Amino acid sequence: MTLAKEPTAPSLNGGACPINRIVAECPAATPPCPPSDPWLGNALKVMCPKDKAFLDDLRSRGVSITAFDRIYYEDPYYDGSKWTIKHFEGGGSTQGTDMNIVIKNIDEKGVSHDIPAESLASTIYHEGIHTGQPDNMPWSEKEYDAYTKGEQWAINHGLQESFPNFRTTNALGNPVPDAIAIRKFVDKNYPIATDKPTTPGGSEYKVVGKSPSGDTVIQNINDPTDVKTRPPHGRRYLSWAADRTTARWSSCANLPIEMCLTTKETPQ
Numbered sequence: 001m002t003l004a005k006e007p008t009a010p011s012l013n014g015g016a017c018p019i020n021r022i023v024a025e026c027p028a029a030t031p032p033c034p035p036s037d038p039w040l041g042n043a044l045k046v047m048c049p050k051d052k053a054f055l056d057d058l059r060s061r062g063v064s065i066t067a068f069d070r071i072y073y074e075d076p077y078y079d080g081s082k083w084t085i086k087h088f089e090g091g092g093s094t095q096g097t098d099m100n101i102v103i104k105n106i107d108e109k110g111v112s113h114d115i116p117a118e119s120l121a122s123t124i125y126h127e128g129i130h131t132g133q134p135d136n137m138p139w140s141e142k143e144y145d146a147y148t149k150g151e152q153w154a155i156n157h158g159l160q161e162s163f164p165n166f167r168t169t170n171a172l173g174n175p176v177p178d179a180i181a182i183r184k185f186v187d188k189n190y191p192i193a194t195d196k197p198t199t200p201g202g203s204e205y206k207v208v209g210k211s212p213s214g215d216t217v218i219q220n221i222n223d224p225t226d227v228k229t230r231p232p233h234g235r236r237y238l239s240w241a242a243d244r245t246t247a248r249w250s251s252c253a254n255l256p257i258e259m260c261l262t263t264k265e266t267p268q
Contacts, residue, residue: 039067039103042117043124050157054128063097063131065124069104069112075191076210078232083214088191092123094130101127118159126150138221139206140194143186144179151177194221195230 047055071090076083093100101123104112129146137145151166155175161167163185168178195205195218203226209217211229220226 039114039117039120040065043120046117046121046157047124051125051153054125058128058131061097061131063099063128065099065101067101067103069102070106071100071102073191077191078216080233083210083232086191091119092127094127097131099124099127099131118157121157122150122154122159122162125153136222138194140186140190143190144183147182147186148177148179151182 044055071093073088073090075086075088077086078084091102101120103115103120105115106112126146129149130142133142133145147162147166151162154160154162155167155177165181166178166185167175168181170176194207197204203220203222205218205226205228206221207216208219208227210232211217214232215229216232217227217229
């Protein structure tokens with residue numbers, strides 16, 4: 001999922017210290033790089049050492065992380081007869097190489113709780129997958145891909161299912177991601193709306209907006225200049241980012257050196 005961020009997170013290597021050096025060996029960043037919040041260290045304990053290569057790749061591509069108490073969306077939604085609003089609570093989002101991670105959960109009584117480290121690690125992995133996907137990859141395909149790889153990640157780490165029915169078994173009886181169930185989950189829960197081709201080889205259009213008159217605005221997924229309107233029909237979302245809390249913490253030069261280093265390792 002993507003999100004227009006306010007405020008923008010600083011660059012991963014925003015300080016004076018090269019990303020492959022220990023901070024103590026380098027001049028202080030300007031402004032000083034803050035110590036990372038405990039949530040990140042706890043998440044990395046779950047990921048390391050198995051995810052060292054994955055995290056090193058994030059580092060090499062300059063991926064940044066910003067922590068939020070909450071990310072949510074108020075999506076315009078056509079319910080079959082009128083436009084209304086549907087609330088969508090997000091666990092994380094990505095824009096380019098900027099990752100946003102939700103670190104709090106609000107229960108049914110309105111009380112805020114820290115999200116467990118295993119869930120945070122899962123979100124980092126999911127959003128990290130998004131940072132490496134092609135820009136022209138359809139949103140639905142991005143989510144199918146990230147959830148499928150994320151479920152395999154959870155299996156490899158001996159963690160519970162990310163969501164019910166996300167797993168099946170292979171011929172050997174081993175747990176594997178259930179690709180069909182994951183696709184159904186994404187199609188049901190994400191505000192992804194497209195118009196499939198009406199003729200063989202025809203164009204597919206995605207819903208991108210609502211006109212002042214209430215018609216649905218659609219755009220050719222392969223040609224951004226091909227935009228038109230049509231009457232709304234069915235049950236359709238429009239995915240628009242809404243309000244969210246101010247960032248609690250933004251990454252800078254300290255993030256990469258914490259990736260998967262043990263006391264016996266030094267960055268090269």
